[in-house]
Amino acid sequence: MTATRMRRLRAALLLAFAALIAKLFVTGEVGKYMAPTLNPLTAATGVVLAGMGAVELLRRTDHRAGHAPEPAPDHTTDEALTYLLVIVPLALGLLVTPRTLGASALGGDHIVPLLLTFPAGPAPASSVSPPPDSRIEDVAQLVASLRRGDPTRGRRVYARGMVMRSDSLAAQEFALLRYSITHCAADARPVGLLVIASGDPGLPSGQWVEVEGVVSSQEREGSALVSINADRVVAIEEPADAYL
Template sequence: MSSSDAPQTARACVGLGAVLAVALGTLWLALAGHLDLYINPRYAVFTIVLAAIAVPASVAGLIAVARGHGHAHDDEAAHEHPVRRSGGAARHAGAALGWIAACVTIGITAAMLVLPPTTLSARTAQQRSIDSATLSDATGSGAQVSLLGSGSVDTSHYGVKDWAALIRQTTDASSLVGRRVELSGFVVPGAAGSFTLTRFVISCCAVDAQPVGLAVVTDGSVPSSGRWVTVSGALASNSDQSADARIVVRATTIRTIAQPEDPYEY
């Protein structure tokens, strides 16, 4: 094995080790019931199958690399002239990189197993711009958005995403005034006496999560940032004409709740 092969071997170990670490972490999250905190549930089976394949494949790859390294080293040592053995320093450096890669792999895997999974926060919601133009149409109905506000459409199952999409896309927001809602989400602070009731919508995984929300006004105190609450009230026209939100939820009750097991909408 030439001295230039050592870094290549180390890079192979790093890559295979990273695959192994991610695969093991994914399987652990699935077994612990936390995988849906990171990906859309409809991709769970596909992801688990890929992870289950990746574990033995990456282990086999690491074994093959180690055996190839050992055989090449033995053959080279048998035919190497003593003067040319100075290249051993490069091989030792490659071996050291391999050990570092192994330690990093073990560290990443241990961290994924030990550290508790966390959800996206209110700070992340503020950074990603709540209710951007990429917000998709309301879900749960094949009707046009303009028809969702009619009395013939059952909106009792609507979540934050559905109402946010409906309010943003309808041409006659006044038809929604007076609608009773009861919705749960976390608090993103706003102006005095108001906040945005927010949920993250995941299309594929947490990386593409889009925060959506409804403006809530209250005569009482505003819950602290990031706190999960259930808001009951009615939709009303926003008295603040300078605000972006045309429709707000005028809260009658705000109840603090624990974070749901599935905090995202899809």
Template sequence: MRFHFRQFLRAIMLASFSLFFIRLHVTEEITKYVNPKYTVMSQIAAGIFVLLLFIQIFRIWEPDGHPHCHAGCGHDHHSNVGAGKRISFFIILFPLLVGFAFPPAVLDASLAENKGTVLPQPRESQQQDSLPAIEHQKVLPNDNYLSQGEYNKRMEQLKKQNVIEMKEEVFAPYYEEIENHPKSYRGKKIKVSGFVYKEAGLSPHQLVISRFLITHCLADASVIGILTEFEKASQYQPDTWMEIEGTLQITTYNGVEVPVIKADKWKVIPQPSQPYIYPVLIKIL
């Protein structure tokens, strides 16, 4: 039997990728990288890596006397690995090293600041129909799908609630509705949780209770949030997770009418195990 070192290296890399994907799914950390509705695709990818690994294992050893390429086959079995192959090897190895060495980090207020402001700027029109971050999205978390009728029913419930609870499964559609029609919800009680975000121009008694909306993966993450006011707001630092209860009112920020929560109850809470919110598709029946 003859041992093929290059085939062995390829098997090691396939095994590493398989282990990496399997670990992400077992620990459920995959949702910190992609929208959960794509986890099936990731599971398929993991299965393909495992299949390729089994195939590759049989290429590591070659029986003696096995007919092999001899003179004239077009390549030299004793030649060293070229520079190009070395580079491609390290390109493939790098994401594995990063993935195993560093746990997935949750997006925070510093990244939100780099992505731009949450609240409207002076150049934005008061007549804008939808916030760019959630334009044309009808959303619930994870891999849930709703029919158009189910979605409409959820939105009707929003209008009838005495206390609007911004739970993860309805956060984004409720948020968009309130942002687009703040006068319809003025005076209603609201309960919301998220991380503290502060941007230039806010008063000491103001902060934004925010969440990251993930459409496909972390690369397209956008931050959405509701302006909140209470006397002790200045005491809470960015990235602090808080639960806020209060009343929806309307204020003017940079010449644009926006909803604002006049908080009467607030408390610091632990960061939830699933800090993001996700869009899903409306079922076409």
């Protein structure tokens, strides 16, 4: 391959990767790969790649006067394999719609060890009902309240997540599953809540739902599970902010 063709190919790959990053931002799919805190860095990476591609495309191959370019050694096979390793994931990123991790990523039927638990010890006594405006909004706020040690039992909660069924749970019970990521989907960690509905909701594993109810505690296998006594379970589409 001539130097000019190599230069054009490198420019095309750099610009294609920049286009992939732009596509993820435009379609809102970047959140399926990266944590929102990394969006500025990801966008800057796309800008740098676009600049490098433009420079590579506009750069001319200059030779010193009176000197012919030396013939490049024949590494056609090695070059083809190298570019193939780059082009295949790039093409998949441009052509395939990404999906978030689902309930099937965990595998197995025994999911109780994956569910959130209250700290060991007696539940804090409280004779005062939580104020009406103390509703917990979604799983992230509930997890944050538990980490701070805030009282959560008896509070109204609204949460979204995926249904995860298991033979170890009753028919009216399921785990509400979300994944928490620090940097990207590769470091995703499951966060599960036990949901107790008034009856069998008849929803398959992997279905996204919206749950509203009251935070409670259920004893299972010697642990006090963070549970939701649900009075409303509604199937929904996968939200844009699927990860915590």
